Amino acid sequence: xxxxxxxxxxxxxxxxxxxxxxxxxxxxxxxxxxxxxxxxxxxxxxxxxxxxxxxxxxxxxxxxxxxxxxxxxxxxxxxxxxxxxxxxxxxxxxxxxxxxxxxxxxxxxxxxxxxxxxxxxxxxxxxxxxxxxxxxxxxxxxxxxxxxxxxxxxxxxxxxxxxxxxxxxxxxxxxxxxxxxxxxxxxxxxxxxxxxxxxxxxxxxxxxxxxxxxxxxxxxxxxxxxxxxxxxxxxxxxxxxxxxxxxxxxxxxxxxxxxxxxxxxxxxxxxxxxxxxxxxxxxxxxxxxxxxxxxxxxxxxxxxxxxxxxxxxxxxxxxxxxxxxxxxxxxxxxxxxxxxxxxxxxxxxxxxx
Amino acid sequence: xxxxxxxxxxxxxxxxxxxxxxxxxxxxxxxxxxxxxxxxxxxxxxxxxxxxxxxxxxxxxxxxxxxxxxxxxxxxxxxxxxxxxxxxxxxxxxxxxxxxxxxxxxxxxxxxxxxxxxxxxxxxxxxxxxxxxxxxxxxxxxxxxxxxxxxxxxxxxxxxxxxxxxxxxxxxxxxxxxxxxxxxxxxxxxxxxxxxxxxxxxxxxxxxxxxxxxxxxxxxx
Numbered sequence: 001x002x003x004x005x006x007x008x009x010x011x012x013x014x015x016x017x018x019x020x021x022x023x024x025x026x027x028x029x030x031x032x033x034x035x036x037x038x039x040x041x042x043x044x045x046x047x048x049x050x051x052x053x054x055x056x057x058x059x060x061x062x063x064x065x066x067x068x069x070x071x072x073x074x075x076x077x078x079x080x081x082x083x084x085x086x087x088x089x090x091x092x093x094x095x096x097x098x099x100x101x102x103x104x105x106x107x108x109x110x111x112x113x114x115x116x117x118x119x120x121x122x123x124x125x126x127x128x129x130x131x132x133x134x135x136x137x138x139x140x141x142x143x144x145x146x147x148x149x150x151x152x153x154x155x156x157x158x159x160x161x162x163x164x165x166x167x168x169x170x171x172x173x174x175x176x177x178x179x180x181x182x183x184x185x186x187x188x189x190x191x192x193x194x195x196x197x198x199x200x201x202x203x204x205x206x207x208x209x210x211x212x213x214x215x216x217x218x219x220x221x222x223x224x225x226x227x228x229x230x231x232x233x234x235x236x237x238x239x240x241x242x243x244x245x246x247x248x249x250x251x252x253x254x255x256x257x258x259x260x261x262x263x264x265x266x267x268x269x270x271x272x273x274x275x276x277x278x279x280x281x282x283x284x285x286x287x288x289x290x291x292x293x294x295x296x297x298x299x300x301x302x303x304x305x306x307x308x309x310x311x312x313x314x315x316x317x318x319x320x321x322x323x324x325x326x327x328x329x330x331x332x333x334x335x336x337x338x339x340x341x342x343x344x345x346x347x348x349x350x351x352x353x
Numbered sequence: 354x355x356x357x358x359x360x361x362x363x364x365x366x367x368x369x370x371x372x373x374x375x376x377x378x379x380x381x382x383x384x385x386x387x388x389x390x391x392x393x394x395x396x397x398x399x400x401x402x403x404x405x406x407x408x409x410x411x412x413x414x415x416x417x418x419x420x421x422x423x424x425x426x427x428x429x430x431x432x433x434x435x436x437x438x439x440x441x442x443x444x445x446x447x448x449x450x451x452x453x454x455x456x457x458x459x460x461x462x463x464x465x466x467x468x469x470x471x472x473x474x475x476x477x478x479x480x481x482x483x484x485x486x487x488x489x490x491x492x493x494x495x496x497x498x499x500x501x502x503x504x505x506x507x508x509x510x511x512x513x514x515x516x517x518x519x520x521x522x523x524x525x526x527x528x529x530x531x532x533x534x535x536x537x538x539x540x541x542x543x544x545x546x547x548x549x550x551x552x553x554x555x556x557x558x559x560x561x562x563x564x565x566x567x568x569x570x571x572x573x574x
Contacts, residue, residue, distance in 0.1 A: 040463035244444050247404070248458035248505070249434035252427070338406045 045257070052261035055234070056269075066230050070270030070317070073223050075277040077216030078305065078313050082278060084209050086289075086303050098170055099194040100179050102163040108187050110134070113161045116187055120165060125178060127166040134161045146295075160189060172199075220320055227266050227324030231259050235332050242336045252333065259329045260322060267321020271314040278305060278313075354382040355415065356513055356544040357403060362412035364398050364568075372398040374568040375412070380546060382417075382512070385539040387555045388548040390565035396548040399565070400515050403546075404438060405429050416513070434462055437506035439516035443498045445490040445505075451477070452486040455504045462509065476508040477501075480534065496527045503531065507538060514538055516547040520554065528554055 056063040104113050110133060117131040132140070137159040142148045151158070167178050175193055183191035235242070242255055282304050289302045305313060357380040364373040372395045380386055388396050401407040402414050405421060414421045416432060424432060437458075445454050455476055459469035477483045480500035485493065490501055499519060506514060516535065520528035532547075532554060539545045549555060555562060564572035 036465070037463060040465060043466075044460075044463065240444075241446055241448070244446055245457065245461055246430070247406075247433065247438065247440075247444065248461055249430045249432075250461040251430045254430075254461060338404070 044254070048257045049261045049264075052258050053265050055258075055262065056265055066226060066266065067270050067273055069226055070223055070266060070321075071273035071277055073219040073226070074270055074274035074313065074317050074320075075281075077212055077219055078274060078278045078309070079281055080208075080212035080215065082282060082303070082305050082309065084205060084212060085309075087205055088209075089303060097166060098175055098199065100165050100167060100175075100182060101192045101194050102165065102182055102185075102188050103190040103192070104161040104163065105187055105189045106134075106160050108161070110161070112187065113163070116185075117163050120163065125168050127168050130164045132162045132164065134159055137162060164194075220316070223267075223270070223317070223320045224324040224327065227263050227321050228328040230266065231262055231325040231328040232332055234262055235259060235328065235336070239336055242333070243338055246336075247338045255333060256329050259333075260325050263321040263323075263325020263328075264318060265321070266325070267318040268314070270321065271317025274317065275305070275310055275313055356380050356382040356384065356417065357546065358413075358415040359399075359402075360413045360415070362402065362409045362414060364395070364402065364407070365410045371568050373402075373409070376565075376568075376570050378563060378570060378573060380544060382544055383539075383542050384561065385536070385545040386547075386561040386563055387558070388546060388563045388565065389550055389552060389555060391550065394565040395568045396550075396565055397517055400438075400517050400546070400548055403513075403515060404436060405432060430461075434458070434509065435512055437509065437511035437514045439499070439502050439506045439514070439519045441518040441521050443490075443502040445498055445501055447489060447491045449489075450487050451482065451490050451493070451501050454490055454501060455486075455508050458505060458509045473504075473508055476504040479507070480504045496523050496531075499523065499531065500534075503534060507543075512542075512544060514543050514545045516545075516549075518549055519547060520549060520551055525554070532558055 104116070108116075113133070114131065117129055120126060120129045134157050138151065138157050141159060142151065165182070167175060169175075169178070179191050179193045182188060245255055282302060286302045293301075357378075359376045359378050362373055362376045363371070365371050376395075376399065388399060390396055398407065402409055402421075403416065405424065408422070416435070419432065421432075446457075452470075452473055456469050456473040459472060464472070474483060474486065477486055480503055482493075482497060482500055482504065485497075490498055493501065499521075503516075503519070506516070514535070519535070520531055523531065528551060535545050535547060536558070562572065562574065563570060
């Protein structure tokens with residue numbers, strides 16, 4: 001009972017008898033079509049990105065709270081890593097090799113100490129021996145210390161001669177034995193295993209670094225879940241729109257796009273906020289850190305995140321936002337499928353008037 | 354030239370209910386037909402198989418040259434773009450204007466906005482609702498909402514138009530108007546398949562009638 005008449009509106013149906021086959025077109029026309037399609041694709045991205053941003057603005061309180069959570073979760077590892085970077089920079093100036101300082105009795109003559117240090121040079125278990133005479137110690141103290149004025153209150157040079165030795169064997173178990181061995185030598189007032197604390201500090205810093213990576217990982221997971229959950233709620237609230245769009249031929253990518261952009265904006269804005277938080281915290285710490293550093297006679301200046309660090313922080317925030325929304329979208333979008341809704345059955349929320 | 358072909362199609366739901374039992378029929382391109390039967394006879398299931406909102410348990414469904422069982426999931430949207438569907442419950446979105454509802458299939462397919470607007474207005478004009486384009490569909494009566502649904506189904510000039518109880522709760526005069534609208538689309542070459550149980554109206558329309566009873570096609574003509 002096919003109707004023979006086909007009047008008017010050629011656009012309505014293809015005249016050729018093979019409806020499934022693509023209509024034949026000249027190459028030029030096809031190129032125009034392709035350009036058209038890519039233009040419409042870009043246009044859709046732009047408009048979807050804008051709409052996703054506007055949607056955040058529509059619920060300002062909820063969006064701000066989510067962003068605040070994201071910012072704190074992102075700022076914490078960023079701040080920790082910046083702090084550790086500073087501490088490491090501080091300790092890098094110190095050689096990690098353990099040294100033993102022998103403080104000599106002050107009543108020994110310079111010649112006796114010199115002789116003693118030469119004897120030490122002969123020992124097999126020491127790599128090097130450096131003598132800092134009382135006079136030299138005094139000069140160095142005057143030069144480098146802020147407490148130089150203090151010396152004027154002494155009549156004599158109060159500083160002992162110091163002999164610094166580098167042990168050949170740096171085994172942490174052997175060092176204390178060597179130290180007590182040296183301390184027992186005649187003329188030695190005290191022997192101190194100097195660089196022990198630097199080693200400890202290094203170990204602590206390494207532990208803290210590792211710890212902040214673990215913490216960073218956990219907080220990244222938190223960011224992922226926060227974004228994922230927020231996007232999941234957006235998906236739920238737009239269930240009808242998704243269903244109807246799919247029914248009229250929307251691809252999965254088309255349906256997914258607005259939610260991925262939501263995740264993108266959450267990540268980017270959260271990252272920017274986190275960056276501001278870290279910069280603010282560092283700014284607040286810069287002054288006291290400077291003051292502290294000057295007490296310890298170093299020309300230490302607090303380092304910020306730097307360009308690389310800032311970009312890394314923003315990039316990881318964006319990646320986490322996208323990943324979180326991708327998780328939510330891939331998990332929930334397949335659930336919202338027209339197949340689950342009969343056209344004649346009770347309508348989804350759309351018809352719940 | 355076939356628009357729709359069902360070949361020994363069975364559909365059994367997970368609940369064990371048999372919605373379709375060996376349905377066989379062909380609808381030629383450009384044809385207009387009614388699908389009737391009591392509620393629960395399988396009309397909606399049959400339409401859902403065409404839209405790929407569901408898959409048959411056995412048998413094959415062809416749309417044009419395409420065997421739907423060989424259609425990959427990612428290709429489903431492109432099939433749906435060739436089909437216009439009028440839903441019984443309209444499936445309109447009340448968070449946007451009538452115009453935006455009608456333009457949705459065009460946006461989804463990536464039409465140029467100016468072109469899409471022109472086509473959406475033409476479709477609204479066709480159903481006599483152009484003056485209300487900026488209103489929210491919630492302000493419309495049921496019959497008007499149904500007409501918006503029709504405008505959305507035909508806005509992209511589909512080759513195949515499906516309707517599930519399009520005159521469900523409408524008075525006879527409105528029902529007749531809407532059926533006449535479908536007749537107009539058919540007269541310009543669109544293949545039309547309408548599920549309806551309004552027998553008196555259908556009988557007056559003088560088109561082919563497929564009758565389903567308990568999942569079986571019991572009459573064709």
